[in-house]
Amino acid sequence: MYKIAVIPGDGIGKEVMEATLHVLEAIDVEFDYTFADAGDEYMEKTGVALPQETVDIVKSSQACLFGAAGESAADVIVKMRQELDLYVNLRPVKSYPGTKSLFDNLDFVIVRENTEGLYIGLEEETEEGATALRVTTRKAAEKICKYAFEYAKKTGRKKVTAVHKANVLKKTDGLFKETFYKVAEDYPDMELDDRYVDATAMFFITKPDMFDVIVTTNLFGDILSDEGAGLVGGLGLIPSANIGDKQGLFEPVHGSAPRIAGQGIANPSAMILSAVLMLDYLEENEAARKLENALVDVLAEGNVVTVDLGGSASTMEMAAEIRSKL
Amino acid sequence: MYKIAVIPGDGIGKEVMEATLHVLEAIDVEFDYTFADAGDEYMEKTGVALPQETVDIVKSSQACLFGAAGESAADVIVKMRQELDLYVNLRPVKSYPGTKSLFDNLDFVIVRENTEGLYIGLEEETEEGATALRVTTRKAAEKICKYAFEYAKKTGRKKVTAVHKANVLKKTDGLFKETFYKVAEDYPDMELDDRYVDATAMFFITKPDMFDVIVTTNLFGDILSDEGAGLVGGLGLIPSANIGDKQGLFEPVHGSAPRIAGQGIANPSAMILSAVLMLDYLEENEAARKLENALVDVLAEGNVVTVDLGGSASTMEMAAEIRSKL
Ligand SMILES: CC(C)[C@H](C(=O)O)[C@@H](O)C(=O)O
Ligand SMILES: CC(C)[C@H](C(=O)O)[C@@H](O)C(=O)O
Numbered sequence: 001m002y003k004i005a006v007i008p009g010d011g012i013g014k015e016v017m018e019a020t021l022h023v024l025e026a027i028d029v030e031f032d033y034t035f036a037d038a039g040d041e042y043m044e045k046t047g048v049a050l051p052q053e054t055v056d057i058v059k060s061s062q063a064c065l066f067g068a069a070g071e072s073a074a075d076v077i078v079k080m081r082q083e084l085d086l087y088v089n090l091r092p093v094k095s096y097p098g099t100k101s102l103f104d105n106l107d108f109v110i111v112r113e114n115t116e117g118l119y120i121g122l123e124e125e126t127e128e129g130a131t132a133l134r135v136t137t138r139k140a141a142e143k144i145c146k147y148a149f150e151y152a153k154k155t156g157r158k159k160v161t162a163v164h165k166a167n168v169l170k171k172t173d174g175l176f177k178e179t180f181y182k183v184a185e186d187y188p189d190m191e192l193d194d195r196y197v198d199a200t201a202m203f204f205i206t207k208p209d210m211f212d213v214i215v216t217t218n219l220f221g222d223i224l225s226d227e228g229a230g231l232v233g234g235l236g237l238i239p240s241a242n243i244g245d246k247q248g249l250f251e252p253v254h255g256s257a258p259r260i261a262g263q264g265i266a267n268p269s270a271m272i273l274s275a276v277l278m279l280d281y282l283e284e285n286e287a288a289r290k291l292e293n294a295l296v297d298v299l300a301e302g303n304v305v306t307v308d309l310g311g312s313a314s315t316m317e318m319a320a321e322i323r324s325k326l
Numbered sequence: 327m328y329k330i331a332v333i334p335g336d337g338i339g340k341e342v343m344e345a346t347l348h349v350l351e352a353i354d355v356e357f358d359y360t361f362a363d364a365g366d367e368y369m370e371k372t373g374v375a376l377p378q379e380t381v382d383i384v385k386s387s388q389a390c391l392f393g394a395a396g397e398s399a400a401d402v403i404v405k406m407r408q409e410l411d412l413y414v415n416l417r418p419v420k421s422y423p424g425t426k427s428l429f430d431n432l433d434f435v436i437v438r439e440n441t442e443g444l445y446i447g448l449e450e451e452t453e454e455g456a457t458a459l460r461v462t463t464r465k466a467a468e469k470i471c472k473y474a475f476e477y478a479k480k481t482g483r484k485k486v487t488a489v490h491k492a493n494v495l496k497k498t499d500g501l502f503k504e505t506f507y508k509v510a511e512d513y514p515d516m517e518l519d520d521r522y523v524d525a526t527a528m529f530f531i532t533k534p535d536m537f538d539v540i541v542t543t544n545l546f547g548d549i550l551s552d553e554g555a556g557l558v559g560g561l562g563l564i565p566s567a568n569i570g571d572k573q574g575l576f577e578p579v580h581g582s583a584p585r586i587a588g589q590g591i592a593n594p595s596a597m598i599l600s601a602v603l604m605l606d607y608l609e610e611n612e613a614a615r616k617l618e619n620a621l622v623d624v625l626a627e628g629n630v631v632t633v634d635l636g637g638s639a640s641t642m643e644m645a646a647e648i649r650s651k652l
Contacts, residue, residue: 074493123497129463130497137455167400171449171456198552205556223549226524230531
């Protein structure tokens with residue numbers, strides 16, 4: 001029995017969460033859910049987007065399923081990452097059948113540092129404009145690089161690539177690159193290399209096969225993982241994991257999608273794949289594969305899928321179809 | 327008669343420069359060239375990558391053609407941009423026939439701020455690691471936004487999109503976004519919108535048609551323009567212009583390519599298209615179109631093109647073919 005915090009949030013967040021919980025009922029793992037609030041709607045009622053109570057509920061859980069937040073997304077999610085020290089942001093870039101993926105057989109993972117860099121919140125107004133501080137600590141660089149190598153080892157991946165801009169950011173990204181190669185010494189069997197972030201943005205399109213596990217700083221990871229989403233057909237299928245030493249928080253990369261919210265037509269795949277990442281995090285790997293395969297079957301058949309995937313099923317119809325495969 | 331500084335630089339920089347000068351001879355515009363040094367080779371001989379003499383030559387010219395620099399690229403080009411206040415980096419993303427472009431008919435332009443942001447060089451080592459300052463001044467934001475709108479107007483484009491991360495970088499990118507909308511008031515006929523940089527990285531792949539002119543800060547422009555290069559088939563065809571109030575410096579986006587240097591097989595297109603941008607900058611627009619069309623003809627025929635384009639021509643053979651079309 002796992003203690004799971006559930007934050008449906010705003011807009012389609014609520015709809016894809018309902019769909020996901022429905023599917024999870026048919027999985028042979030038991031969960032004890034505690035629901036919690038965050039996001040725009042809650043903010044309208046109370047003036048705060050992320051109440052301390054929600055943070056506390058997540059802190060006392062083993063994992064959290066998070067739907068989506070609207071305009072307040074940055075405040076909710078960035079704060080949560082920092083408060084819970086969720087220092088890893090894991091984003092698979094994987095092509096699934098029946099989607100608009102540019103390439104078949106794409107399968108790499110972005111491991112993004114999730115607590116510092118330009119997300120540290122140290123901005124200042126100056127006479128001439130404004131400044132922001134980009135912070136790289138040795139400790140966070142070490143932790144994220146170590147995580148990337150451990151993850152690669154555990155999942156049987158062959159290569160880790162550090163992505164940086166050390167030709168311009170000689171000190172901050174210089175430190176990141178140096179730390180990467182130092183940590184790598186403990187993994188003599190792993191292939192490794194490093195690339196500039198701009199070149200990486202190009203190679204994602206021209207030579208995506210060269211990537212297996214990518215480790216990078218916060219904002220570069222943010223940009224590259226959305227580019228990765230584009231490669232495999234858009235946000236509807238992209239899950240993410242925010243992982244710390246004590247908890248994991250799992251969320252689709254898409255937002256609350258106000259334009260389609262309330263119609264029951266949102267694609268639940270990204271949220272369901274986030275639950276797959278949660279199952280893997282809880283080391284329920286068998287259940288994870290089963291759930292992922294059920295989703296893949298439904299995508300491949302293409303009969304009961306949502307509008308964005310070329311079908312006409314509702315969110316809950318697609319969820320029911322996935323559940324029926326379990 | 328235009329005074330032009332010519333910096334061939336390292337590796338294939340020298341080869342594509344020779345090819346470009348050969349083609350330019352057949353154009354009905356007169357140039358007075360002054361050759362100057364920069365890059366790795368010069369550094370090996372003298373200990374400096376960018377001598378003051380070169381900066382002075384460029385300062386007293388109307389424009390500069392720059393080939394490529396090796397390892398010292400960042401020091402040479404970033405310093406040149408700052409010393410000459412080349413505050414605009416202009417990068418067309420345009421699909422040409424006979425290339426590996428993902429889409430036909432792509433045609434948008436990235437206008438990148440070229441002097442500040444994270445390129446300002448304010449990094450510090452700290453006890454825990456290192457920091458870098460990201461600087462946005464009102465003045466530079468205004469200048470680059472104004473340039474983007476003026477450029478859009480002059481070239482008959484319809485829409486300008488500001489790209490930023492103002493949800494996280496509330497002060498620096500908040501200022502950039504605010505300045506964009508303020509400058510836009512002087513261009514009431516122009517369509518406009520703004521996007522997050524991560525979403526933009528995705529939309530480049532899933533909905534590139536939504537972009538016409540993009541204006542953004544330094545590092546975001548760096549990353550997005552390489553992604554744009556990927557969209558249209560890689561670096562071999564991507565030119566760039568570094569423009570200030572007094573000079574323009576025109577360079578291919580590719581580097582010195584040590585692995586193929588010396589073989590005479592480099593694709594000269596990016597350097598030739600950089601010369602096209604120079605001709606446009608000098609308001610020799612008729613000559614610019616003539617040169618661009620000659621290149622497009624050769625690409626479309628696909629007979630006398632370099633290896634990367636599926637042909638077997640040498641750099642100079644492809645250049646001669648282009649010249650024969652003029
Ligand atoms: C909402 C936003 C602050 C967030 C980020 O920039 O990290 C999002 O883009 C993401 O990638 O999870
Ligand atoms: C060489 C490097 C410093 C440079 C940059 O980052 O601006 C290059 O990538 C470019 O885009 O011109």
